[in-house]
Amino acid sequence: MTPTATLPPRAGLGLKPEHYAEILSTAPDVGFFEVHAENYMGDGGPPHRYLSAIAERYPLSLHGVGLSIGGARPLDREHLKRLRRLIDRYRPQSFSEHLAWSTHETAYIPDLLPLPYTEETLATVAAHVCEVQDTLGTRMLLENPSTYLLFEESRIDEIDFLAAIADRTGCGLLLDVNNVMVSSVNHGWDPVAYIDRFPLDHVGEIHLAGYDETVDGEGARLLIDAHGSAVRPDVFALYRHLLGRIGAMPTLVEWDNDVPAFPDLLAEATRVDRAIADVARHALKVA
Template identity: 70%
Template sequence: MPNRPSSLPNRAGLGLKPQHYATIHSERPDVGFFEVHAENYMMAGGPAHRHLTAIAEQYPLSLHGVGLSIGAARPLDRDHLERLRVLEQRYAPLAVSEHLAWSSHDIGFLNDLLPLPYTAETLARVVEHVDTVQTVLGRPILLENPSTYVLFEASDVDEIDFLTQVARRSGCGLLLDVNNVMVSCTNHRVDPYAYIDRFPLPLIGEIHLGGYDEAVDGRGERFLIDAHGSETRPDVFALYEHVIALAGPRPTLIEWDNDVPDFPVLYAEAARVDDVLARGFLNLRRAS
């Protein structure tokens, strides 16, 4: 087995939502880890930090950034990177992750994970940015594959090759979002199983699962939109089982950020994932 790119447990984790703080404090549910969006805790103090501090004392924590704009052409926002460093120091999470995407431009922060062309130029820029983040934080991060709806004519590097090269050159690990694989592959007419079979599985430090929405594009063809507003769809879950069968168990987060349900609904999703992870582990043990 290669060195694990993250020290989160090989369990199901949940995104931590303020509406569930009270339930988690009082019931101490058996959840493998909790993950937060780093930007939601970048205020100086207050109740959000008190809740997170209490929960981080009881559970492994993963810090997931959505605002560094690693895929942008411009230099990283040093103020924002410093905020991330302070937060990382404060909570000592077991994983820190960000996206292969950009969200800030000269006009400001656009609050969406936007796509970039995959070329030698953008690869060098992303490697430089990941390197800067890791130098400031003093630890490796995980970089997540994006959901995309369009392609750039100029792209001449395949997405998997791009991610693999970023990981090799910067030393980062990868966060495989299986829902994003389904979304992007469906939208770009690629077989998602072929994508997984080519993905550098030993680099996966964490997996994300979430729900997509369906739409129809201008040609009348079905396309998928990353939505994080429902349970994981059956085709994504089947693809996830394929990933675990190939890669062995990995820390797996249920991402449900919109129309957040009551805690038991999330907990049931986590239980479903823990079942798959337990099976994967047993298979690995039998194989060895």
């Protein structure tokens, strides 16, 4: 297993088909683009033509949503083969997946479902991560989840669970700050304390996104990881706190639903780049 190349410590954006032509014609100043692996598993066609052209100009982050790393059944070998072909073809600077499951027997569930944090689950996830890394020939990043319920049988703290997987497998971690906020509000955790306890030395990439908000049956706040709006102020403040702890780091702005015009996405990336530049300037002053 060899590590992927490093993404630049800048803001990245998700690559959307409606923006292909504009990106190629205007060459915007973006640190990198992320693509969802499952959208490019066909053998050819316009998606690959555009992605090949963009990959010549920008670093790529490949993000999977269908491996079902936390599933109890064996990983889908054909899916892994398709992932390997994508990685061999585009040589992305980062590959990541979710700490979640999304399959049951032969059915695929279009959602990222939570796991009970037990020793049994830990062993299963660690074995799956090792299999993924061995098959793909690259180090992967595992993303912390956004969750809406907790399992009574959980015996391991979420942060300790992620740290143990990284220690056992050598994988890295993808720290999604929006997921931290969503889970913290939903479960009554302190999001700053979560960031402060997180094993930051394993982090290879950060995610930001917008959440939706409603109330649960008892009238308490309930956040939903919706990816359909700009990054919320509380999430961005938490991100600035994280940067103060970890320093400049590649950061993706996720906006997957109700996708706006590209200039609006670029404005979000510019806001993130400014925050990264601020922490870099502060580090220089301290040094």
